[in-house]
Structure formats: structure tokens, C-alpha cells
Amino acid sequence: MASYLPLLVASVAAIGFVGVALGLGFLLAPQQFSRLKRTIYECGMESTGGGWRQVHIRYYLMAILFVIFAVEGIFLFPWAAVLGEIGTFAFVEMLVFMSILFFGLIYAWRKGAFEWR
Amino acid sequence: MDLVSTLALLAKGLVVLLIFLAAPLIFVLAERKILGRIQSRRGPNRVGPLGLFQTVADGIKLGTKEDIIPPAADRVVFWVAPLFMVIPAIAAWSVIPFGPMVEIGRETGLWITNLNVGILFVLALGSLNTYGPVMSGWSSNSKYAHFGALRSGAQIISYELTLGLAVLAVVVYAGSFSLIDIVESQRHMWLVAPQFLGFLIFIVSGVAETNRAPFDLPEAETEIVAGYFVEYTGIRFAMFFIAEYANMFLMSMLVTVLYLGGWNGFTIPGLEGVSGVVWTMAKALTLMFGYFWLRATLPRLRYDQLMSFCWKILLPLGVLNLLVASVLRMVWS
Numbered sequence: 001m002a003s004y005l006p007l008l009v010a011s012v013a014a015i016g017f018v019g020v021a022l023g024l025g026f027l028l029a030p031q032q033f034s035r036l037k038r039t040i041y042e043c044g045m046e047s048t049g050g051g052w053r054q055v056h057i058r059y060y061l062m063a064i065l066f067v068i069f070a071v072e073g074i075f076l077f078p079w080a081a082v083l084g085e086i087g088t089f090a091f092v093e094m095l096v097f098m099s100i101l102f103f104g105l106i107y108a109w110r111k112g113a114f115e116w117r
Numbered sequence: 118m119d120l121v122s123t124l125a126l127l128a129k130g131l132v133v134l135l136i137f138l139a140a141p142l143i144f145v146l147a148e149r150k151i152l153g154r155i156q157s158r159r160g161p162n163r164v165g166p167l168g169l170f171q172t173v174a175d176g177i178k179l180g181t182k183e184d185i186i187p188p189a190a191d192r193v194v195f196w197v198a199p200l201f202m203v204i205p206a207i208a209a210w211s212v213i214p215f216g217p218m219v220e221i222g223r224e225t226g227l228w229i230t231n232l233n234v235g236i237l238f239v240l241a242l243g244s245l246n247t248y249g250p251v252m253s254g255w256s257s258n259s260k261y262a263h264f265g266a267l268r269s270g271a272q273i274i275s276y277e278l279t280l281g282l283a284v285l286a287v288v289v290y291a292g293s294f295s296l297i298d299i300v301e302s303q304r305h306m307w308l309v310a311p312q313f314l315g316f317l318i319f320i321v322s323g324v325a326e327t328n329r330a331p332f333d334l335p336e337a338e339t340e341i342v343a344g345y346f347v348e349y350t351g352i353r354f355a356m357f358f359i360a361e362y363a364n365m366f367l368m369s370m371l372v373t374v375l376y377l378g379g380w381n382g383f384t385i386p387g388l389e390g391v392s393g394v395v396w397t398m399a400k401a402l403t404l405m406f407g408y409f410w411l412r413a414t415l416p417r418l419r420y421d422q423l424m425s426f427c428w429k430i431l432l433p434l435g436v437l438n439l440l441v442a443s444v445l446r447m448v449w450s
Contacts, residue, residue, distance in 0.1 A: 003230045003231055003232050003233070004230075004232070005230075006126055006130065006211050006229045006230035007208065007211055007212075007230065007232070007238070009126065009127075009130055009211075010130060010133075010207065010208045010210070010211040010229065011204065011208050013130060013134055013207065014203065014204040014207035014208050015200075015204060017134065017138075017203075017207065018199075018200055018203055018204060018356070021180075021352055021355075021356065022352060022353075024180055024352070025180055025184055025351055025352030025353070026184070028180050028181045029180070029181055029182055029183050029184050029351050029352070030181075030183050031183060032183065037183075037185060038185065038187055038188055039187070040187055040189055040257075040258065040259045040260075040348070041259060041261070041342070041347055041348060042259075042260070042261075052258070052263070053260060053263055053264075055267060056267075058271075059267055059270070059271050062271045062274065062275060062424070063270075063271075063274065065428075066274040066275065066277075066278065069278045069432075070274075070277075070278065070281075073278065073281045073282070073285070076285050076439075077237065077285065077288065077294075080285045080286075080288040080289045080439075080443070081288055081292060081293060081294055082292075083289050083292070083443055083446050083447070084292055084446060088447065091443065091447055094443075095440075098436065098440075102433075102436060105428075105432065105433070109428075109429065113428075114424060114425050114428045114429055115421075115425075116420065116421030116424060116425070
């Protein structure tokens with residue numbers, strides 16, 4: 001556990017740094033309200049409509065594909081660290097797992113998940 | 118844990134925090150100077166001798182500007198988003214080794230902590246980097262920020278996969294997650310030699326992860342102004358900048374540690390500590406120069422090219438690289 005304690009110290013230092021920076025900004029910065037200053041920035045034009053727009057469905061597909069391959073990564077990491085000791089069986093096992101996911105990638109590719117139009 | 122090692126830990130932490138504070142100041146200036154030279158300009162040269170105090174002046178200016186939260190924004194998320202950028206960027210430095218074990222009164226390593234899951238910890242904090250852009254872009258309730266956040270989210274999660282695959286091949290070679298063990302395993306040969314493909318994949322993904330040119334679509338100045346942080350002002354705007362440059366330096370350090378042998382290099386006997394730090398810094402700073410050089414040389418990619426390059430080329434290459442590495446490891450052991 002002793003090697004994890006410095007991480008806590010580093011995180012506290014990071015939060016402290018952010019706190020000091022924000023505090024200094026709060027003390028030094030002026031506060032003058034005006035209506036125009038508080039509108040949404042749109043290159044100097046008068047802003048029209050809200051900021052919400054439709055999100056293209058491709059982004060959703062990307063997120064789903066990411067989840068699949070990130071889970072693959074989670075299984076691969078411990079396997080990679082002990083690859084020297086675990087023998088051929090575990091190696092072949094992982095090859096099967098990876099090839100299934102790789103066929104998944106090819107399927108998504110053929111279905112056009114990576115075409116941005 | 119006794120008093121001396123606690124004090125040593127605090128001293129090391131302080132040095133790293135100072136490096137973290139100084140790095141963005143130096144790198145922003147260095148980038149502007151180098152870009153200027155490449156484009157046959159002088160770069161900033163008015164504030165202080167040779168313009169050395171330019172970023173200090175910029176920092177003071179940003180700190181004394183009003184901190185506006187637009188009424189249309191989601192206040193809480195808008196407030197928290199910059200913290201999600203900066204805090205992981207600082208915390209990740211606690212596992213990066215700067216030099217070998219040295220003798221200063223007692224044996225101590227030139228790193229803050231030797232975590233046995235070091236590289237996983239860095240990758241995990243790197244994943245947190247997705248939240249900063251997405252939260253700030255979503256909460257701003259602005260069109261440019263919205264587009265920036267979408268682009269950034271999709272780009273960072275896609276290139277995170279290829280980054281992870283490249284790291285996996287390194288772990289296969291080193292047999293450990295600890296960054297110190299990974300450097301030790303490169304005593305006789307830098308990993309860039311057997312892992313050249315992995316090295317290239319890691320560098321490309323690293324540039325994309327840090328949202329830098331030619332992959333800087335999330336903050337493309339010419340189309341969506343500043344992307345996800347367009348609504349931020351003052352000290353909080355500065356935080357996005359600090360986080361960006363700290364992450365660039367972190368990525369350069371990671372390439373040094375994983376592929377370029379870290380502190381390994383020829384040393385003078387008795388000066389292993391000093392030469393180790395010099396080697397690490399020299400390699401990391403060279404990679405930082407590479408970042409600036411890329412920005413000056415390459416035009417921005419188109420978004421569909423960016424995504425299909427990741428999924429259709431880098432990802433299969435990464436899997437192939439991992440397979441070759443693991444087969445070699447199996448045959449060799």
C-alpha cells in the first residue's frame with residue numbers, strides 16, 4: 001500500500017494547485033456584468049437559437065465500438081503481463097478471443113460503420 | 118513510513134509540481150519561437166530579453182481577466198470541467214521515472230512512486246481526459262463548443278484503443294506494468310528497435326490523444342474557433358492550456374520511457390543520477406520539438422479521414438503488432 005500513498009499526496013497537491021489558481025483568479029479578476037458579454041459567442045454575430053444540435057448517429061456507433069474493444073483491452077492487459085509463464089494453452093485461448101473480436105471489426109467495417117458521409 | 122522517507126517523498130513531489138508549473142510556461146514560448154523560426158519570423162521578442170517573459174505576461178493577463186459563466190451554461194458542469202483537465206494531468210506525473218536509483222545519503226529512486234501498475238495508472242488518467250472536453254463542450258450550450266466536444270470525444274476514445282494496443286506489445290516484452298521495470302528491461306536494447314511499428318502507432322495515437330496538429334480538429338481555429346473551451350475566459354481558459362501542454366510533455370515522457378530506453382544511455386561512472394536525468398530530458402525535449410515541427414509542417418486532416426485512419430489502418434496494425442510480439446515472446450520463452 002505504501003506505493004499508493006504518494007498518489008493520494010499528488011492528487012491533493014493537484015487539487016491544491018487548482019484551488020490556489022482559481023482563488024487568485026477570483027481575487028484579481030474584475031466582475032462587471034453586462035448583458036452582451038454574457039451571450040453565447042458566435043464570431044461577433046448576434047447569436048441565433050440554442051446551442052443544441054442533432055448528434056449524428058455515427059458518434060453513437062463509435063462509442064459502442066469503443067466499449068467492445070476497450071473490454072478486449074481489459075482482458076488483454078493481465079494476459080500480456082504474464083505471457084512468459086502461462087504457456088501455450090492460454091496463448092491459443094486468447095488468439096480465439098481476439099479473432100472473434102477481429103471478425104466483429106471486419107463486420108462493422110463491411111456494414112459501413114466507418115464511412116463518414 | 119519513517120520521517121526521512123516522508124520528507125524525501127515531499128521534496129520529490131515539490132520538484133515534480135514545480136516542473137509541472139514551469140513546463141507550460143516554457144513550452145508555450147518555445148512553440149511560438151520555433152514556429153516563428155520555421156515561418157521565417159522572429160516570434161515573440163518584446164517582453165523581457167529575447168521575449169523570455171512573454172508567457173509570464175500572458176499568464177498574468179489571463180489571471181486578471183473576468184471569469185464569465187454564461188447564463189445559458191450548466192453552472193456546475195461548466196465549473197468542474199477544467200478541473201477534470203488539470204488534476205489528472207498533474208497526478209499522472211507521480212509514476213513517471215526521471216532517472217535511475219541514486220545514492221543521496223540512502224538509496225532512492227528519481228521517481229515519486231514505483232507503482233506496480235504504473236502504465237495502467239497513466240492510461241486510466243488518460244481516459245479521464247475524455248471527460249474534460251466533453252463536459253466543457255456539453256455544458257457551454259454553444260454551437261462551436263458542442264461540435265468541439267463531439268469531435269474530441271470520438272477522437273480521443275478511438276485513438277485510446279490504438280494507444281492501448283501499442284502499450285500491450287511493450288508489456289509483452291517487459292513482462293511488467295511498472296514503468297521502472299520497463300526502463301530496466303531496455304538496458305541492452307531500446308524497445309524502439311524490436312517494436313518499431315508499435316512505436317509509430319504510439320506516436321500517432323499520442324499526437325491524436327493530446328488533440329495536437331495534424332489531429333487538432335476538436336479545437337480547429339479556422340472552423341470552430343477554439344472548440345470545446347470557446348466559452349471559457351480568464352484563469353479557467355488558462356487551465357485548458359496548462360493541461361494541454363502538460364499532457365504533451367507527459368506523452369513525450371511516456372514515449373521516452375516505453376520505447377527510447379528512459380534514462381539508459383552512456384554514463385560517466387559516479388554520475389549515473391545526473392546523466393540519467395539528462396538523458397531522459399534530452400529524449401523527451403526532442404520529442405516535444407517533434408510536436409512543434411509537426412504543427413508547422415502538416416495541414417489538418419479531414420474528420421472522416423481521421424476516423425477511418427484510426428479504425429481501418431491503425432487498429433488492425435496494432436492487433437497485428439501485438440500478435441507478432443506475443444508469438445515472438447512465446448517462441449523465445
